[in-house]
Amino acid sequence: xxxxxxxxxxxxxxxxxxxxxxxxxxxxxxxxxxxxxxPELRCIIGPNGAGKTTLMDIxxxxxxxxxxxxxxxxxxxxxxxxEAAITNLGIGRKFQKPTVFSNHTVFExxxxxxxxQRGVFENLWFRLLSEARDRIDxxxxxxxxxxxxxxxxxxxxxxxxxxxxxxxxxxxAPDVLLIDEPVAGMTHQETEHTAALLTxxxxxxxxxxxEHDMDFVRSLNAKVTVLHQGRILAxxxxxxxxxxxxxxxxxxGGVEAHA
Numbered sequence: 001x002x003x004x005x006x007x008x009x010x011x012x013x014x015x016x017x018x019x020x021x022x023x024x025x026x027x028x029x030x031x032x033x034x035x036x037x038x039p040e041l042r043c044i045i046g047p048n049g050a051g052k053t054t055l056m057d058i059x060x061x062x063x064x065x066x067x068x069x070x071x072x073x074x075x076x077x078x079x080x081x082x083e084a085a086i087t088n089l090g091i092g093r094k095f096q097k098p099t100v101f102s103n104h105t106v107f108e109x110x111x112x113x114x115x116x117q118r119g120v121f122e123n124l125w126f127r128l129l130s131e132a133r134d135r136i137d138x139x140x141x142x143x144x145x146x147x148x149x150x151x152x153x154x155x156x157x158x159x160x161x162x163x164x165x166x167x168x169x170x171x172x173a174p175d176v177l178l179i180d181e182p183v184a185g186m187t188h189q190e191t192e193h194t195a196a197l198l199t200x201x202x203x204x205x206x207x208x209x210x211e212h213d214m215d216f217v218r219s220l221n222a223k224v225t226v227l228h229q230g231r232i233l234a235x236x237x238x239x240x241x242x243x244x245x246x247x248x249x250x251x252x253g254g255v256e257a258h259a
Contacts, residue, residue, distance in 0.1 A: 044209065
């Protein structure tokens with residue numbers, strides 16, 4: 001399959017062009033080209049070993065590509081930056097397992113996320129100003145945890161912890177949100193809330209979701225990119241992807257059979 005042709009527009013926030021990553025002779029990512037716009041909701045699917053996690057690692061600076069370009073905002077070369085610099089630039093990543101401060105309240109978790117980029121000296125003098133309080137209130141409303149603001153994070157349900165971690169990312173005002181398997185282990189109600197949350201966030205952000213739950217992907221009604229052997233196998237709406245014989249052969253056929 002030929003590499004995806006990249007046609008950049010003014011709203012392109014992130015693009016990879018001709019990216020290859022090799023581990024011990026195995027091409028985890030093979031001449032991959034991909035672009036994401038802002039705002040956008042994008043789902044990345046594919047069989048195990050397709051390169052989904054490696055793709056996320058490349059974007060966030062955890063893995064350096066052997067070749068190719070990774071550009072943020074049409075100008076910034078991400079391959080020259082470390083993970084912290086990329087986070088500060090405006091790319092937030094949420095892993096599958098939520099990592100919140102269990103002994104702190106929901107409010108305190110968001111407050112810590114807000115001050116996370118400040119230096120030690122600045123934190124000694126940091127006071128929660130009215131603007132910061134307004135921001136926390138806004139995020140609490142967005143993630144649906146207003147009624148749980150004084151609860152310790154460790155007391156929250158699995159789904160609520162996931163939403164809190166998304167809220168912690170939002171406190172940093174990112175342009176791009178990378179979300180890894182957000183609904184694994186969630187109840188049906190929590191899954192519906194998560195779909196609504198990510199859809200709402202995609203109105204102002206670029207939201208890239210890696211997911212195995214095809215019912216959840218369908219509910220997002222988003223553009224879908226299918227990875228296979230480190231390359232883009234197919235791209236388009238979920239209905240189009242479902243009808244693609246190549247995708248059925250390498251992925252969806254097996255997924256549907258076990259659904």
